[in-house]
Amino acid sequence: MSLFHRRTNPIDRRALLRGGSAALGLPLLEAMLPARALAQSALTPKRLIYVYVPNGVNMEEWFPHRPPEGTTAAANATLSLGPSLLPLASHKQHISLLSGLTLDKARPNGDGPGDHARASAAFLTCVQPLKAEGAVQLGISADQAAAAHLRGKTPFPSLTVGGEAPRSSGQCDSGYACAYSSHISWRSATQPAAKETDPVRLFDRLFRGGANLTTITERREHAHRRRSLLDYVREDASKLHGVLGSTDRQTLERYLTAVRELELQLAALEKEDLHEVADEMRPKNATSKRFDRLRIFNDLITLALATDRTRVVTFLTANEGSNRAYSELGINEGHHSLSHHGKNPAKMKSIARIDRANARVLGHLLKGLASHQEVGGSLLDNSAVVYGSGIASGNAHKHHNLPILLCGRMGGVLRPGRHIQSLPNTPLANLHLHLLRCLGANSEQHGDSTGVLDVV
Amino acid sequence: MAQEGQVTTLGEFIEQRCSKCHGIEDPKGDLNLVALESEGLGENRDEWLLVAEELSLQVMPPHPEPKPARSEYLAMLGILRDSLGDEVPELSTPVTRAPFSxxxxxxxxxxxxxxxxxxxxxxxxxxxxxxxxxxxxxxxxxxxxxxxxxxxxxxxxxxxxxxxxxxxxxPDRIPHVQASGRKLSSPRQSGGRLSTQGIAHLTHEFPRDGNYTLRGKAWAQQAGTRHAWVALTLDGKRIEELQVTGEGPDSAITMTVHMRVTKGPHQVGVAFLNDYFQPKEEDPRERDRNVIVEQVSIDGPLDPQxxxxxxxxxxxxxxxxxxxxxxxxxxxxxxxxxxxxxxxxxxxxxxxxxxxxxxxxxxxxxxxxxxxxxxxxxxxxxxEIGEPGTPLSGPALATRLALFLWGSLPDEQLLQYARSNTIQETGVLEREVERMLQDPRARGLAAGFVPQWLQIVRLKSHAPSKELFPEYDAQLREAMLTEPVELFHSILQDGLPARDLVRADWTMINQQLAGHYGLPATGHSKETERYSLTETVRRGILGHGAILTASSDPGRTSPVLRGKWVLEALLGDAPPPPAPDTSVLDVSAPAELGLSMRERLKLHRTEPGCASCHVAMDPLGFALERFDAVGRTRVGKVDEQGTLPDGTQLDGPLGLSQMLTSDARFLPHLTRSLATYAVGRPLSPDDLDTLERAIREVHEPDPPLVTLVRTIVLSDLFRCQPRDTQDL
Structure with a gap:
């Protein structure tokens, strides 16, 4: 064991939450960067975060009521927010409001009903999902394309988090597999990325070797054993692999790929320059209060990014089409039912209330990211956060002019604080492609992209 | 056999593709296409439209007959459309089915x-x-x-x-818990400082009975003639006493006790036993005796389990x-x-x-x-990977059997039959099925199948309004989820008819759920017991809280959802979802419009495009309006009548129960559902054929549930590899 390993410099919860660069002090600042990154501080990693809210929004309260006066250029230059986004007012300098983006692949295009399933499925893939009994066929999602580009840089190529467990069975939407409604992150056309919905288990997986092991010795032993175990099962799987036909190999190949990824993860987690995280950061008990839970997830996302466990995160705050009642906001009708408000003013108000509560949670994430200082600015300055839904207004199931926010500077390539109006029917995929390029991937195309989004 | 692309006329198509089954001799489905074709397309419009539909879906000719090319289907549909007009459907995109591993x-x-x-x-x-x-x-x-x-x-x-x-x-590692002074709780005193007699303690959940080391560290501010006395305490009782002779933090003492502690929460603390306070004492340092508790810690359990x-x-x-x-x-x-x-x-x-x-x-x-x-x-x-249509190996069949009937692993006996490849013998398989179904582990079938079949898995993420239904809690939900599983399991094990699922006048519930239903509590425990429902209108699963709640919105019932649920889950006859551009009916705000929900739905049924499905769904849902959004019985007058599309009057839950009991769709759908669950793949047309052949051998008019399960297991569908893998 090296005498100089940095594991004894845990990031302190209070420092992280208290925020502000002053709270941290400069020496700690550098401690927060892995030695490797410190050596190349010019290359502070860029991060990519996608946050999805289901059932669309109340569009009348999302966009500003009165468009700013003047020319389009002038309008683009000043950002004003609709009432639903007022909780984000103090973060305005970090946010751009996007309009005109379209998710064509969430439209029926001959496949009939199922706009909810299609909206979440297509949001990051921009591919038309296949409607079939017992099958899925989609495409790789933007976050997974980013993860593939960054593979090997962090222990976890990407993180997939959800505020609601996926539905393992049952009807979800008009003949589409439930997997579409409960996953925005897709590793391939036929494989959604497994979604973590328990904050405590997520923490343990990221920072405690999966088993709430508190001492380094324990984790070393555990990792050693895990490695032998992986060796053993890899050989087992390889032996089986030889005797199977091609379709039947698929399941086994997934198993083998998972084993290989875990081996890399183990190795990366043993690197000496990895930041430790103090025990008091471990969420206590999973709270059942929805918005508290979402905040805890956001804290964990911030922590995972700050400690460079991963650089790519997706967060599906609730499954698409979710019909939970927001009793905590005094709303007794299910979200999905409400979203079909038929222009009923009381219902539209309730939807706006949900939108506002969700915006408040986004504010919490932005605050967390902004208060974590690293080389080249705050964590938020080095990130792009895409927030929104694949449905515009839930009432009409439309998929154009989607409610999308783009937050952060992503290392200076984004200039937030503006209203970016795209031409009608600009593919959402153009935004994805733009961000992938900003990350350094040389993707030619993503989904139905027609080019990169003009954000300048 | 026809070469692809050579067929150009309807006559040729029927001759080559259809006549084998739909010819002159004993035509299948009583449909003689050769005869129809000779009469021309001007006659028998309904039959031709049926043919068009079958072709548009590419379900005919069925497997294993060779499949015509897409262009051939298109050509035939074109010919039909020329004569029959736009009612002839477009060729559907082929129903894609995943290659099933x-x-x-x-x-x-x-x-x-x-x-x-x-x-x-x-x-x-x-x-x-x-x-x-x-x-x-x-x-x-x-x-x-x-x-x-x-x-x-x-x-x-x-x-x-x-x-x-x-x-x-x-022991793997000895858990250590400690709390410093400021984190200790002590009555009316701050942190670990004890300025009067009292205890500063830590509450800890001891994981099990075992040996533990308890420690308390404290120091004193001395005053008066005697030294401070402290004690280590467990739940307020002194387990060790000690005199603190020194003064200040540098003279802190530690009390250590090894002892047996029982599982559960206990308070470990340090007590200050002899307070002294003389504010008028001349020397200020002699006025007040205090104890400061620095730390309390617990190590253990120390003994191996x-x-x-x-x-x-x-x-x-x-x-x-x-x-x-x-x-x-x-x-x-x-x-x-x-x-x-x-x-x-x-x-x-x-x-x-x-x-x-x-x-x-x-x-x-x-x-x-x-x-x-x-x-x-x-x-x-x-x-298992195998040639299409060949029997599964012993191990693969035994695994499938154990998963289906128990949701678990084979036991010793089944393993012996599996590994000796004798489980495939019909006699052995029959005996094993009987044995396994009588085993208590057969509850695994009900527990795995029923929540999915009835779509009540969603209850876990469904949250009825707390304001309107404060009595709905996690316990009640668990009791609700148990009920249909227990009913199914009882019907299966007692050899009762499968139709009892929708007509039983008894149920299996605990006291809490019985109270929720308004039944007189006959039980005296929290266990699930059999309750009679003869005095109520609840029949079978139709009166189960889980179903009534899961098919409601959080704050109100939804006749549409309930009707859809009956059609979908019980009859396998799901109405198509509303077309994307359908105007959405605002059923939840009837008052504002001065119309009752029934009136609004009635209005909705007059809209073309909505009518065909809502006339089938709504009356089924209205029949359950007697029950509220968490399954309680509504008292007083409830509008629970409806008319089915065929004119049948439906009156309340009893009427619905009667209708479902005699509905020809109920048993086949239940059987198909069980079979899908049993083999783990969507059933292909060929699978359905195989299943139907097996079920045809069941001659009882009111077959026991166990007979359906047994028939599935003994069919080739369960025992063999799928035959039409290339289609899948």
Whole structure:
């Protein structure tokens, strides 16, 4: 064991939450960067975060009521927010409001009903999902394309988090597999990325070797054993692999790929320059209060990014089409039912209330990211956060002019604080492609992209 | 046989593609296409439209007849459209079905069942929650979610299961809990400072009965003639007393006690026993005697836990007198033999032994070995690759049988038949099915199948309004989820007719749910008991709280959802979802419009495009309006009548029960659902054929549920590889 390993410099919860660069002090600042990154501080990693809210929004309260006066250029230059986004007012300098983006692949295009399933499925893939009994066929999602580009840089190529467990069975939407409604992150056309919905288990997986092991010795032993175990099962799987036909190999190949990824993860987690995280950061008990839970997830996302466990995160705050009642906001009708408000003013108000509560949670994430200082600015300055839904207004199931926010500077390539109006029917995929390029991937195309989004 | 693309006229098509079954001699479905064709397309419009529909869906000609090319279908539909007009449907995009891997991962539910069977350990329901659904039944396409994140969680679970199942002679690590002064609680005093007599304590949940080391560290500010006295306390009782002779933090003392403590929450603290306070004393340092508690800590349990009975039994079977390595080897063999579909070979055991050789003790070796047996794809993946239509091997059939009937692993007896490849013999299979269905583990069938069949899995994420239904809580929900499972299980084990599922005038519930239903409490316990419903209008699952709640909105009932549920879950006749541009009916704000919900729906049914489905759904849902959005009986007048599309009057839940009991769709749909769940793939036309042939042999007019299950198991559908794999 090296005498100089940095594991004894845990990031302190209070420092992280208290925020502000002053709270941290400069020496700690550098401690927060892995030695490797410190050596190349010019290359502070860029991060990519996608946050999805289901059932669309109340569009009348999302966009500003009165468009700013003047020319389009002038309008683009000043950002004003609709009432639903007022909780984000103090973060305005970090946010751009996007309009005109379209998710064509969430439209029926001959496949009939199922706009909810299609909206979440297509949001990051921009591919038309296949409607079939017992099958899925989609495409790789933007976050997974980013993860593939960054593979090997962090222990976890990407993180997939959800505020609601996926539905393992049952009807979800008009003949589409439930997997579409409960996953925005897709590793391939036929494989959604497994979604973590328990904050405590997520923490343990990221920072405690999966088993709430508190001492380094324990984790070393555990990792050693895990490695032998992986060796053993890899050989087992390889032996089986030889005797199977091609379709039947698929399941086994997934198993083998998972084993290989875990081996890399183990190795990366043993690197000496990895930041430790103090025990008091471990969420206590999973709270059942929805918005508290979402905040805890956001804290964990911030922590995972700050400690460079991963650089790519997706967060599906609730499954698409979710019909939970927001009793905590005094709303007794299910979200999905409400979203079909038929222009009923009381219902539209309730939807706006949900939108506002969700915006408040986004504010919490932005605050967390902004208060974590690293080389080249705050964590938020080095990130792009895409927030929104694949449905515009839930009432009409439309998929154009989607409610999308783009937050952060992503290392200076984004200039937030503006209203970016795209031409009608600009593919959402153009935004994805733009961000992938900003990350350094040389993707030619993503989904139905027609080019990169003009954000300048 | 026709060459592709050569058929150009309808006559040729029928001659070559259809006449074998729909010809002059005993035509199938009483449809003689050769005769119809000779009369021309001007006659028999309805029959031709039916033909057009079959062609548009490409279901005819059926497997294994050769399939016409797409262009051929298009040409024939074109000919039909020229004569019959626009009612002839477009050629549908071929229904794509995933290439079905005969090999699938066990579902989280099946993994939990296997762990329970193997080690007697119940795993938490959410230990492996990250499953993505493909189908109504979780077994279909299971394993889609199998990536590093999933495997990471699974390995951690396998790890904790093996730790719990196999105890080490030395405790793994001794848990240590400590609290510093300011985190201790003490009445009316701040933190660890005791300025009057009292206790500063830490409340700790002791994980089990065992030996613990309790420590308390304190120092004193002395005053008066005597030294401060302190005590270490457990739940307020002194377990050690000590005089603090020094002054200040540098003279802190530590009290240490090793003792046995019982499982549960206890308060460990430090007490200050002899307060002294003379404010008028001249020397200010002699005025006040105080104790400052710096820290309280708990180490333990220190003693190893006794071996689990699983562990003892395993080692006993593995030959207790044997030399260690041999015993370990046979223990591994026993584990792998039970957990894996195929029997382990000598080399598999050898590799397991190599894996564990570095472990410090035989118990630790066994522990890692168990984790490896579970982590192996030989456990995780089930099913078998084989030629289409050929019988499954003994092990594959036994695994399928145990998963279907028990949701678990085969037991010793079934394994013997499996490994000797005798389970495929009809006589053996019949006897095993009888035996397994009488076994208590057969509850696994009900527990796995029923929540999915009835779509009440969604109850877990459904949250009725707390304001309107404050009595709905997690316990009530659990009781609700249990009810249909218990009803199904009782009907199955007691050999009762399958139709009792929708007409039974009794149910299996606990006291809380009985109270919720307004039934007089006959039971005196929290256990599930049989209650008579003869005095009520609840019949079978139609009156079950789980269904009535899951098919409601959080704040109100939804006749549409309930009607849709009856059609979809019970009759397999789901109405198509509303077209994307359908105007959405605002059913929840009837008052504002001055119309009742019934009136609004009535209005809705007059809209073309909505009518055809709503006339079928709405009356079914209205028949259940007697029950509110959490399944309670509504008192007073409830509008619960309706008219079915065929003119039948439907009156309340009793009427609905009668209608479903005699509905010709109920039993076939139940059978198809069970069969899909049993084989883990969507049924192809050929599968349905096979199933139908088997079910036709059931001659009872009111067949017992157990007969349906037995018939499925004994059919080729269950016992063989699918025949039409190329279609899948």
């Amino acid at each position: 005969a090999l699938r991962r066990r579902t989280g539910r099946e993994i939990a069942g296997a762990i329970l069977a193997l080690t007697d350990i119940e795993t938490p329901a959410d230990a492996l929650p990250m499953e993505a659904g493909l189908h109504v039944y979780d077994v279909v396409g299971a394993g889609m979610t199998l990536d590093a994140a999933w495997l990471d969680r699974w390995l951690s679970l396998a790890d904790s299961v093996s730790r719990e199942a196999i105890r080490l002679p030395e 006794p071996p689990t009975s699983f562990q003892t039994e395993l080692l006993l079977q593995a030959g207790e007198g044997n030399e260690t390595q041999a015993q370990l080897g046979s223990a591994m063999t026993l584990l792998a033999n039970r957990a894996w579909q195929e029997a382990p070979r000598a080399e598999d055991i050898q590799r397991l032994l190599e894996l564990v050789q570095e472990e410090p003790s035989p118990q630790a070796s066994l522990r890692l070995g168990l984790a490896a047996v579970l982590a192996s794809p030989r456990f995780l993946l089930v099913g």
